[in-house]
Amino acid sequence: MTFTQPGSHLAGAAVAAVLLLVGCLPTTGPTLTVPEAFERTKSGEVTLIDIRTPMEWRQTGVAEGAQRIDMRHPKGPDGFADQVLAEVGGNKDAPVALICRTGNRSGHMQKALLDRGFTNVYNVGGGMVGSRAGAGWIQERLPVEPCPRC
Template identity: 65%
Template structure:
């Protein structure tokens, strides 16, 4: 049996990387289930934003009432934040819920918006098609609008 021995410096670096990863994961922002987001969007309590691509919108449709703002922006996260800010009429305190395919991109963009001063950004971690966080908007039978001209 071969035992690998790493220099103390590498062990410390590995430990630091693990702690950093744990800190990043523990700072996840607030989440909503798909039904919660649907209910709040229907009553006007929040703005629901689908951050996927036009191709994805055409494939599955878009959550009813969702605003389509593609995550990929020529200006990067700043351009995305500008588009979101325009949608909420300049109010960084307006409640916003982000949805994507499976919750990965929304996790990233939630942090980007928070870093730019948005205060009420919710992540629908189960996304449109489901993830470990839940079955997803579509499987839950929540309303979807076709998006043929996206």
């Protein structure tokens, strides 16, 4: 028989919820710093994909060289994966780096792609605005393309 403190399951759930909110959950795959993502995108080593929403693209602009694929695909994660696959010419082994606001949502979508057979997916820690994972694209003063009609 296992004894637990009354309400201990609630405390565990509360801790998990807080970690989700601050983006501290571990990623499921490799990460890139913002400067690494910039250099690899610039050299053509990786396809950078901004998974944020059109409203977010309009607010901050988009990292130079990034493709825009909203993670909220009408067909869910499978539709998102299909769109990423089309972007990389049907090659699930092609290097892809996902960027969002802080690196949290891109970590979730990294897992979604890995679960669907992609083999070379990076999460850009820090994202566009920065987080505990590191400085963001904007903080690093890297080039941003405006997206007024996104």
